[in-house]
Amino acid sequence: MHSFVSRVQQRSSTFSTYVIIASVVVAIVSLAQLYVSGAFGLQSEVGGIRPTLSMRTSRRFGSTGKPKENVRIVFDLDADLSPLFNWNTKQVFVYLTAEYGGAREDISNEVTFWDKIITSKADAKLALQNERSKYSIWDVKESFEGRNATVHLHWNLQPKVGFLVYGETVAHDSESSKPWFIMPREKNADKEA
Amino acid sequence: MQLNIRDIKRNAHQVLGMILILSGAFMCYKALSLIANTSTPVVVVLSGSMEPAFQRGDILFMWNRQSRVNVGDIVVYDTKVRNIPIVHRVLRQHASSRKQLVLTKGDNNPLDDLDLYAYKQMYLDRAKDITGGVVKAYFPKLGYATILLTENPTLRTVVIGISLLSQLLSNE
Numbered sequence: 001m002h003s004f005v006s007r008v009q010q011r012s013s014t015f016s017t018y019v020i021i022a023s024v025v026v027a028i029v030s031l032a033q034l035y036v037s038g039a040f041g042l043q044s045e046v047g048g049i050r051p052t053l054s055m056r057t058s059r060r061f062g063s064t065g066k067p068k069e070n071v072r073i074v075f076d077l078d079a080d081l082s083p084l085f086n087w088n089t090k091q092v093f094v095y096l097t098a099e100y101g102g103a104r105e106d107i108s109n110e111v112t113f114w115d116k117i118i119t120s121k122a123d124a125k126l127a128l129q130n131e132r133s134k135y136s137i138w139d140v141k142e143s144f145e146g147r148n149a150t151v152h153l154h155w156n157l158q159p160k161v162g163f164l165v166y167g168e169t170v171a172h173d174s175e176s177s178k179p180w181f182i183m184p185r186e187k188n189a190d191k192e193a
Numbered sequence: 194m195q196l197n198i199r200d201i202k203r204n205a206h207q208v209l210g211m212i213l214i215l216s217g218a219f220m221c222y223k224a225l226s227l228i229a230n231t232s233t234p235v236v237v238v239l240s241g242s243m244e245p246a247f248q249r250g251d252i253l254f255m256w257n258r259q260s261r262v263n264v265g266d267i268v269v270y271d272t273k274v275r276n277i278p279i280v281h282r283v284l285r286q287h288a289s290s291r292k293q294l295v296l297t298k299g300d301n302n303p304l305d306d307l308d309l310y311a312y313k314q315m316y317l318d319r320a321k322d323i324t325g326g327v328v329k330a331y332f333p334k335l336g337y338a339t340i341l342l343t344e345n346p347t348l349r350t351v352v353i354g355i356s357l358l359s360q361l362l363s364n365e
Contacts, residue, residue, distance in 0.1 A: 164330065
């Protein structure tokens, strides 16, 4: 039974058991550390949101032939994400989304306007003025119908080993509601309707 | 050469041991598959489109029991155009009570995945296309061995040869 192969098998199974135990411990400890450092109550301030509308007819902008409403925004953003950085943080993916409803009660939409990959604690303080959205946004339908959209700043922590962690920042001023804006409409769209 | 009953027993024991290890690993994989409700509970990253979050050879653990995915989730989906499963992040979601449409993008790609989808397909369908589920946990680099073995047939032959040879020699 003590052949070369069985020895290798024994060693490798012991090794993999240790690796599994060690990574579970690392995952749990780094999660606990995130709680302690207040990662799940991070504050942010998003303001000065100015949406702009353009009509697009190419597939790259969601059109299937008919002109499609495309919305971009300009915004200001203040947030300090440095508590997310500890010894087990590989990167933080931070993304600004807008959430809006639909024609029926059960429809919900969430779209990303802007995102950023942060790989070091030194870059984790965000202070953006007049930042332009990274993406041009269209809906499944041809028009956004001028709906209200609430703005969320989410983050996703990518660990060196362990669980992917997700969270959303809260507004600086806890009394104020979430930042929001109205999806712009084409002027003659109202006349047709 | 005489057939020794003890030798036969020992060889059979060794063969059974090998089979036990292989079937044990297979059972663990299938059990994970049942628990996470996905045919691929463990995924090895093949491309650099999600760098720096995921590099080639990193191992991802999947979960597929949620009926809706969130914006920001990293999902594994299949396309008819390419045969390999793609690991990308959800950029937009449009949900009703009946179905959910999703647009994805690789963190490291300049554009979203419209060009990876089938002809005239504008969104992924959560139920139909996102068959792999959502990435929940991560382990770096350990899957690189499988990439090396699948992409280098010579290396595969050498490794299999060495393990068979050592098995034969150890019986002496």
